[in-house]
Amino acid sequence: MNHLYPIFLKVHELNVLLVGGGFVATEKLEFLLKSSPLAQVTVVSKFFRSEFLELAHGKETVTLIEDEYHEKYLRGKHIVIAATDDKAVNRQIRNEAKERFLLVNVADTPELCDFYLGGIVTKGNLKIAISTNGKSPTTAKRLRQLLEEVLPEEIDDLLENLNAYRATLKGDFEYKVKAMNEITEGLVKREKQDA
Numbered sequence: 001m002n003h004l005y006p007i008f009l010k011v012h013e014l015n016v017l018l019v020g021g022g023f024v025a026t027e028k029l030e031f032l033l034k035s036s037p038l039a040q041v042t043v044v045s046k047f048f049r050s051e052f053l054e055l056a057h058g059k060e061t062v063t064l065i066e067d068e069y070h071e072k073y074l075r076g077k078h079i080v081i082a083a084t085d086d087k088a089v090n091r092q093i094r095n096e097a098k099e100r101f102l103l104v105n106v107a108d109t110p111e112l113c114d115f116y117l118g119g120i121v122t123k124g125n126l127k128i129a130i131s132t133n134g135k136s137p138t139t140a141k142r143l144r145q146l147l148e149e150v151l152p153e154e155i156d157d158l159l160e161n162l163n164a165y166r167a168t169l170k171g172d173f174e175y176k177v178k179a180m181n182e183i184t185e186g187l188v189k190r191e192k193q194d195a
């Protein structure tokens with residue numbers, strides 16, 4: 001049974017704490033920034049690998065703190081991602097985050113996660129998040145790559161045009177629902193096969 005409920009977070013308006021500055025932390029920050037370039041991220045780590053420093057370089061919304069994790073770093077945060085190579089520290093981060101009702105992801109450790117990071121496809125205003133319920137992250141990656149390739153960039157023009165049309169509708173809610181459904185009907189209608 002798949003119980004996950006996806007949401008789309010405004011991480012440029014939320015404070016994210018990332019603990020760790022190694023390979024795994026680099027991967028997590030890379031995908032976070034790829035999807036949300038202005039994500040507000042504070043990173044606390046005993047040391048930072050060169051790959052991590054390269055990625056964080058020049059990113060004004062990413063703050064690096066060279067230190068061991070301490071509970072005080074949870075203050076003012078909304079979301080926490082633990083990506084250290086120390087299982088006990090990752091568990092401590094999770095426990096202390098939970099005491100504060102923060103949402104926590106422990107990288108590559110599903111049983112300690114409140115939420116999973118997913119594969120993400122962005123085409124302008126369209127964003128698709130992919131999860132395999134933790135069963136196969138590589139499949140999430142492959143599906144992401146596939147959708148990035150097959151979805152045309154023009155799909156964003158469609159969204160912009162429909163948004164402009166939507167803004168011209170003057171009627172009540174019911175009228176607008178009907179008009180929007182009518183104009184988008186062709187998107188789901190199957191073409192009749194010529195016999």
Ligand SMILES: C[C@@]1(CC(=O)O)c2cc3[nH]c(cc4nc(cc5[nH]c(cc(n2)[C@H]1CCC(=O)O)[C@@](C)(CC(=O)O)[C@@H]5CCC(=O)O)C(CC(=O)O)=C4CCC(=O)O)c(CCC(=O)O)c3CC(=O)O
Nearest residue numbers: 031107108110116117118119131132133134137140141144
């Ligand atoms: C549960 C979850 C929790 C979380 O980390 O959030 C989790 C868990 C684990 N990942 C592991 C390994 C790998 N993860 C990747 C890649 C990604 N992993 C991501 C998410 C998630 N990974 C969450 C579930 C998402 C879902 O529901 O599908 C993606 C989608 C997003 C992101 O990381 O930002 C990103 C692709 C992004 C992209 O390309 O678009 C690759 C492939 C690669 O890097 O090429 C490998 C190596 C191959 C392999 O092992 O499968 C391991 C084993 C660790 C070990 O062996 O020790 C565990 C632990 C376990 O499975 O128990």
Ligand SMILES: NC(=O)C1=CN([C@@H]2O[C@H](COP(=O)(O)OP(=O)(O)OC[C@H]3O[C@@H](n4cnc5c(N)ncnc54)[C@H](O)[C@@H]3O)[C@@H](O)[C@H]2O)C=CC1
Nearest residue numbers: 020021022023024025044045046047068069084085086089
């Ligand atoms: N590298 C990979 O692709 C994979 C790694 N893993 C596992 O994931 C874990 C993390 O691995 P890597 O990122 O590769 O390790 P890494 O050695 O590159 O990075 C570990 C990071 O954790 C930080 N850290 C450790 N203790 C800390 C503390 N108390 N406070 C703050 N920061 C602390 C270090 O400063 C370092 O930046 C390991 O347990 C590893 O076995 C699992 C699958 C794949």
